Amino acid sequence: xxxxxxxxxxxxxxxxxxxxxxxxxxxxxxxxxxxxxxxxxxxxxxxxxxxxxxxxxxxxxxxxxxxxxxxxx
Amino acid sequence: xxxxxxxxxxxxxxxxxxxxxxxxxxxxxxxxxxxxxxxxxxxxxxxxxxxxxxxxxxxxxxxxxxxxxxxxxxxxxxxxxxxxxxxxxxxxxxxxxxxxxxxxxxxxxxxxxxxxxxxxxxxxxxxxxxxxxxxxxxxxxxxxxxxxxxxxxxxxxxxxxxxxxxxxxxxxxxxxxxxxxxxxxxxxxxxxxxxxxxxxxxxxxxxxxxxxxxxxxxxxxxxxxxxxxxxxxxxxxxxxxxxxx
Numbered sequence: 019x020x021x022x023x024x025x026x027x028x029x030x031x032x033x034x035x036x037x038x039x040x041x042x043x044x045x046x047x048x049x050x051x052x053x054x055x056x057x058x059x060x061x062x063x064x065x066x067x068x069x070x071x072x073x074x075x076x077x078x079x080x081x082x083x084x085x086x087x088x089x090x091x
Numbered sequence: 092x093x094x095x096x097x098x099x100x101x102x103x104x105x106x107x108x109x110x111x112x113x114x115x116x117x118x119x120x121x122x123x124x125x126x127x128x129x130x131x132x133x134x135x136x137x138x139x140x141x142x143x144x145x146x147x148x149x150x151x152x153x154x155x156x157x158x159x160x161x162x163x164x165x166x167x168x169x170x171x172x173x174x175x176x177x178x179x180x181x182x183x184x185x186x187x188x189x190x191x192x193x194x195x196x197x198x199x200x201x202x203x204x205x206x207x208x209x210x211x212x213x214x215x216x217x218x219x220x221x222x223x224x225x226x227x228x229x230x231x232x233x234x235x236x237x238x239x240x241x242x243x244x245x246x247x248x249x250x251x252x253x254x255x256x257x258x259x260x261x262x263x264x265x266x267x268x269x270x271x272x273x274x275x276x277x278x279x280x281x282x283x284x285x286x287x288x289x290x291x292x293x294x295x296x297x298x299x300x301x302x303x304x305x306x307x308x309x310x311x312x313x314x315x316x317x318x319x320x321x322x323x324x325x326x327x328x329x330x331x332x333x334x335x336x
Binding site for chain 2: 047048049051052053054055056057058059060061063064065066067068069070071072073074075076077078079080081082083084085086087088089090091
């Protein structure tokens with residue numbers, strides 16, 4: 019359960035969770051998200067940008083697969 | 092319950108004063124070492140959340156699995172971020188070239204991540220020397236108010252497996268492709284392109300129009316996961332997955 023909550027909270031989208039049998043059904047409704055965070059995709063690039071701009075770093079790790087199936091967080 | 096802190100619009104607004112990095116958990120050994128350091132020697136896990144000082148060395152919020160640890164809501168997270176940004180104001184109007192084009196590591200990962208995010212991918216295609224001018228324009232555009240956060244980006248060259256991208260054979264070999272991904276993010280389709288000589292004005296129009304025309308679909312992840320398993324679709328990360336995450 020802790021793992022599920024952690025994964026859901028990392029998703030950059032509204033998630034609506036409903037109990038439908040074993041395991042949550044999560045509908046990701048992307049159309050409702052107007053603005054997104056602009057993510058750097060590598061640590062090297064992020065560190066370089068932070069050094070140049072003196073900005074703090076918001077860092078997340080996430081896996082682009084769910085149950086080893088790609089295309090979803 | 093909506094726990095999507097990272098799509099909370101107040102968090103997104105606060106993120107504009109930060110450098111934001113979303114790293115992939117099992118794809119790079121050096122980044123895995125960073126994860127282990129942040130998590131104080133624990134093994135690799137699916138998700139980690141942290142806020143660091145500009146040096147990237149000092150955590151300003153205790154690293155953990157999720158923002159739900161330190162924060163009770165997206166609003167609380169946004170308020171904390173605003174306080175941190177006030178302590179570390181950085182350059183209020185950083186130049187785009189200082190931020191750099193936020194590239195994903197390669198086309199394979201970029202297709203997958205773009206599908207995860209239900210966004211569109213911009214691929215710089217060709218030798219970096221030949222696309223330098225285009226990249227500069229793209230970098231300015233990607234941090235502009237109009238286009239920030241609208242696309243994901245990667246670079247790809249002749250060595251890339253272009254068969255994964257339908258329409259790439261008809262697009263410029265040196266230039267830029269706008270790609271829409273397909274289910275599972277293992278392939279995609281070119282929906283727009285520009286040559287390396289494209290002007291800033293034309294490139295902006297291409298991207299603004301592509302963003303406006305894109306309607307992200309909603310996804311039931313449980314069904315998709317089940318279907319993927321049934322169809323034998325599996326992602327092979329660069330690093331070994333832990334047996335329990």
